[in-house]
Amino acid sequence: MATIEPRRGLLIVLSGPSGCGKGTVVSRILAQREDTVLSVSVTTRAPRPGETDGVEYFFRTREQVEEMIRNDELLEYAQYSGNYYGTPRAAVEALLEQGKNVILEIEVQGAGQVMHREPDHVSIFLATPSMTELERRLRSRGTETEERITSRLSAAQYELQHACDYQYLVLNDEIPLAVQRLNSIIEAESLRYSRMKTIMEGF
Amino acid sequence: MATIEPRRGLLIVLSGPSGCGKGTVVSRILAQREDTVLSVSVTTRAPRPGETDGVEYFFRTREQVEEMIRNDELLEYAQYSGNYYGTPRAAVEALLEQGKNVILEIEVQGAGQVMHREPDHVSIFLATPSMTELERRLRSRGTETEERITSRLSAAQYELQHACDYQYLVLNDEIPLAVQRLNSIIEAESLRYSRMKTIMEGF
Numbered sequence: 451m452a453t454i455e456p457r458r459g460l461l462i463v464l465s466g467p468s469g470c471g472k473g474t475v476v477s478r479i480l481a482q483r484e485d486t487v488l489s490v491s492v493t494t495r496a497p498r499p500g501e502t503d504g505v506e507y508f509f510r511t512r513e514q515v516e517e518m519i520r521n522d523e524l525l526e527y528a529q530y531s532g533n534y535y536g537t538p539r540a541a542v543e544a545l546l547e548q549g550k551n552v553i554l555e556i557e558v559q560g561a562g563q564v565m566h567r568e569p570d571h572v573s574i575f576l577a578t579p580s581m582t583e584l585e586r587r588l589r590s591r592g593t594e595t596e597e598r599i600t601s602r603l604s605a606a607q608y609e610l611q612h613a614c615d616y617q618y619l620v621l622n623d624e625i626p627l628a629v630q631r632l633n634s635i636i637e638a639e640s641l642r643y644s645r646m647k648t649i650m651e652g653f
Numbered sequence: 654m655a656t657i658e659p660r661r662g663l664l665i666v667l668s669g670p671s672g673c674g675k676g677t678v679v680s681r682i683l684a685q686r687e688d689t690v691l692s693v694s695v696t697t698r699a700p701r702p703g704e705t706d707g708v709e710y711f712f713r714t715r716e717q718v719e720e721m722i723r724n725d726e727l728l729e730y731a732q733y734s735g736n737y738y739g740t741p742r743a744a745v746e747a748l749l750e751q752g753k754n755v756i757l758e759i760e761v762q763g764a765g766q767v768m769h770r771e772p773d774h775v776s777i778f779l780a781t782p783s784m785t786e787l788e789r790r791l792r793s794r795g796t797e798t799e800e801r802i803t804s805r806l807s808a809a810q811y812e813l814q815h816a817c818d819y820q821y822l823v824l825n826d827e828i829p830l831a832v833q834r835l836n837s838i839i840e841a842e843s844l845r846y847s848r849m850k851t852i853m854e855g856f
Binding site: 575613614616617618619620630631633634635637638639641642643646 | 778816817819820821822823833834836837838840841842844845846849
């Protein structure tokens with residue numbers, strides 16, 4: 451008889467330009483799927499009011515993060531505005547072993563590091579249907595200066611050049627459709643023969 | 654602006670032991686999805702009452718099929734009980750170009766030929782949760798002799814050894830679940846970056 455044993459979860463690398471709706475789509479996926487969690491990054495930046503260690507981030511000192519880097523304890527890391535941000539390998543590994551799908555919501559360079567180091571990943575690039583639409587969404591926030599908008603659009607152009615490094619391209623034309631597309635990818639990738647070995651061995 | 658052009662359909666290779674419920678699952682997929690069709694095979698066997706040329710099969714003479722083989726007009730072919738069965742390349746290609754996903758419901762050897770010749774395929778092996786369950790289903794038909802059941806179970810063992818050649822393994826424990834799994838695979842595979850080039854070029 452076949453037994454469906456708790457399988458290893460999927461390591462999901464998700465990127466997309468600022469303003470493409472990543473946060474909203476991810477939060478809906480997490481609300482719908484008990485089998486899927488978001489990876490918590492380490493950072494050296496100070497906690498903001500209301501942030502809790504281990505929830506939004508693991509808050510660590512510069513020395514601690516640099517030691518993690520030396521000990522190869524980060525799946526990927528980068529520096530922004532003088533602070534380190536990274537993905538702790540052990541925390542992600544423990545979740546995958548429990549059978550949880552782990553989403554890493556990271557930018558293209560960190561994503562490249564993870565894809566290189568963890569060949570068994572699922573990589574998804576989320577995009578708006580066009581740059582025009584991305585600009586419209588950034589402007590509609592009403593909180594961004596002209597300079598910030600220009601800088602974000604330029605960053606988006608750079609990120610889009612890396613979309614071809616990802617296995618899947620999901621357009622976020624409408625949020626429910628983008629959520630459904632992500633769900634289909636998670637379902638399908640869970641059915642890959644290479645990930646279902648225990649079932650066939652038990653046949 | 655990005656334009657979502659009619660993309661090329663998916664070439665879906667579907668196999669699974671006799672009695673695993675392939676026919677039922679495929680007919681539900683076809684009923685639900687306007688974008689997906691079943692490939693019609695050529696055969697040299699005589700039409701049965703009620704069968705129409707071009708619907709169940711393309712009925713051809715032995716000479717015609719052998720000429721198709723010589724002209725490389727079949728994606729795969731095999732002989733059973735003295736008759737040829739094969740998949741006409743031109744018909745499949747025309748449907749893919751129209752943007753239709755084309756399901757080839759074929760046995761493992763024909764499937765191997767298609768996977769080898771058409772690298773851009775989606776291959777799915779459908780299975781019952783166990784051999785015990787497969788035997789139960791074959792017996793529950795009430796139409797099979799003991800000899801036929803033994804022969805089908807032995808064929809199933811052979812086919813299962815080839816499950817590892819397929820990209821996806823779908824368990825047909827419950828038909829609606831198996832249908833949903835196939836739908837997820839079709840949705841996800843349609844989102845592969847390599848198949849969405851026209852969109853990114855238009856970005």
